[in-house]
Amino acid sequence: MTDQSAPKNTSRSTRASRSSGGSVPAAGSGSASAVPEPRATDAATGAGISRRRLLGTAGASGLVLGAAGAAIGYTAAPAGATPLTALGSDRAVFHVKHQPGITEGLQSSGHLVAFDLTAGSGRKEAAALLRRWSGTAERLMAGEPAAHGDTGVARDAGPSSLTITFGFGRSFFDRTGLAQQRPAALEPLPAFSSDRLDKARSDGDLWVQIGANDALVAFHALRALQKDAGSAARVRWQMNGFNRSPGATAHPMTARNLMGQVDGTNNPKPKDPDFDQRIFVPGGGRPAWMANGSYAVVRRIRMLLDDWEKLSLPEQENVIGRRKSDGAPLSGGTETTAMDLEKPGQDGTYVVPVNAHARITRPDQNGGAAMLRRPFSYHDGIGPDGTPDAGLLFICWQADPLRGFVPVQRKLDRGDALSPFIRHEASGLFAVPGGAARGEYVGQRLLEG
Template sequence: MAEHKELADKKELADKTAKAAKGAAGPARGAKARKPVDDSRPGRAAKNAKPENSTAPAPGVTRRRLLGTAGAAGAAGLVVGAAGGAFAADAVGERPAPLSGVGAASVPFHGRHQAGIAEPAQAHGHLLAFDLAPGADRKAAAALMRRWSRTAADLMAGRVPQGDDTGIALDAGPCALTVTFGFGRTFFDRTGLADRRPAALEPLPAFTGDALDARRGEGDVWVQIGADDALVAFHALRLLQKQASDTARLRWQMNGFNRTPGATDRPRTARNLMGQIDGTNNPKPTDSTFAERIWVPDAREGADSWMAGGSYAVVRRIRMLLDSWDNLSLERQERVIGRRKSDGAPLSGGTETTPVDLNKFAADGSIAIPGDAHIRVAAPESNRGAAMLRRAFSYHDGFLDDGAPDAGLLFVAWQADPAKGFVPVQRKLDRGDGLSRFLRHESSGLYAVPGGCAPGEYVGQRLLEG
């Protein structure tokens, strides 16, 4: 009898645990749900603040993660009885398990500048462009940007957006997610805003090394997604694509990756698929010239005043001819780049961060950094000070018919004015860069990326409602 009573007690505890977990996870499918509260409205956050004795999740724990642990805890309680009940109570109570450092990392959506520009590139990225559907006008474009901005703000904060039932990243934190929006040249014609198109959005000039596929370039609206978790990045991609609905149609999409945070003994400059350290001389937010090189000034008047605080993104898919590159000797590879492959130090001497000495000569009397070395041709000193912020993802899309890898770089370059950043540098590279023999530029796009927005606003509002 005692044994039967013990089993009955365990079953009763498990049933109570399952009901508690079910309540934490929300109403059952088909049950009438309460209308979500929009806390972004003025005064709404204070009105809906939880009292001190609330059973709301502890600070730093997102609703997305809590729902995931609640569902798992309920199942565990049903399977393992009293032991599962103890776990469930801890998981859905005030002491949920903390997210790891990668999962908890978050970037604010709102601010003076859009996220995804000055921040380090994440481990997973999606670049995509949409064309407005026939009949979609300025009003429809504004509604789309409002939807997308609201969703991006929720996702970047680790919240479940209204109406999202995908469950793709249910138990994950924001994982440094960023979502960035921009407008292509054709967007302004299709929305009746041609008179507000920035002069800096003129088409890029043709370069002799280009082999561009127009179907994988340009587009009315450009989106950049980055996160340190692949499911979190895909979740954002999927929701934005669904919310485009009948307003915009996908024109092209490219998927990329970088090294995962924590994969090295300490934070290091990324390597590209050629094995070279890539990005050592990138402008840094701490540089005195960073703002003037990267951000459109605030004090602007005229057609492009809405771009204050924004930037211009040049996006290029650059295939690397890896089979040809790998056939070079290590010494030849290093002379093509101008840096040692092992540690990224310039051939003029020092460590990775040692300033490049373009006037240094080797012991045999030859110039230390060859005349066609990539770092010499691309250096600001060789381009009248022109510079840009490179924030790229590697990609690999299988193999071509000849067996060569379809792999390379999803190149994203940020600057206040492409005519003073990307264009002069690429012209110089096009004429005399030794690395160009191992690259193919296969698609290209230029986008005006507005500044950030305040809570309750959406990206592009100054353009679409100005």
């Protein structure tokens, strides 16, 4: 958790795809690969209607929902009848410069899953798996069914901004005989005082991030990729997350976490002149296969909500350094007002306490260290003692974690006022290569280079 906000929840995938160097086809233009269109049936005429035709109606006439903004389910319907809403027809693109799922806005439903290669699986099996996964990701992100054994879970929905992102853990390179190609940035993260890490829910050979604005679309992707793994890989751990649904607020705003706080504000933005430099690995670097890629730090951070909620509102705001109501700094202004770290209060101390979370995590307090945060909240039930197992699936992106996540977390470790109210329970660091060109699969330049 840092004072660098994740992308706004209401951002469209199409806008993010443009910033990633990709072009966005109109809804209904279909996948890049030639695949048979799934057919629905018009109950009145018996005529076949493709899902692609259903998608195609969305671009021409958006459906205006009621004041509650509730989406409705869609079944087969004649062309020109009820179209998909904009929410369902929003589509991210698979073949882009940077993998999808990094610069897009927050999605309302997500799954994180790590796989380990099975005994006997090596470089050849890993290449075949990434080829299968890439093909499935391209189809599902285009709103098409999986090529084999599709479960039909998402047959009534559009792409719903589905993104699927693939990464490699440190152990992957040993298992595939590619240790010489392992990036130096994949050195194990140092230990921190707030760590209570469960090894069974940390790390992994392969990592997959799934996000969508429809829970069934997200689950459909998770199930398809798990089936694709076959005998080559087994699930090591899996986590489920959520965010506020697009359109749930009157206007776009930074997300709130389960503590009720506006969760970060100064996130790097694609329009920033140094955005690519901070977030993505440049071309021409080493290793070459990581060009245009990024590094993802993944942390399951449990929030000790019972303790947090015992604090008064002023106490909570002093811990964070920002107003709970609107995310504005305690030094005054609005959420986007620069924080005045030197402003004194009536008692002579700083208005923003010296150990406030927002003060400690500012890039200008950390040698310019910055990372793009794109988290999900999670809730995994309530224990026998009534304690909620809930918190943040923290995901941050940077060109080098040793210059992004690590220095900020080290500083938090030395005196963050938020530390008594959180616990890091799982951790992972993954190398996420650049996007696959047309005709390629993700990681091909590593596995076949």
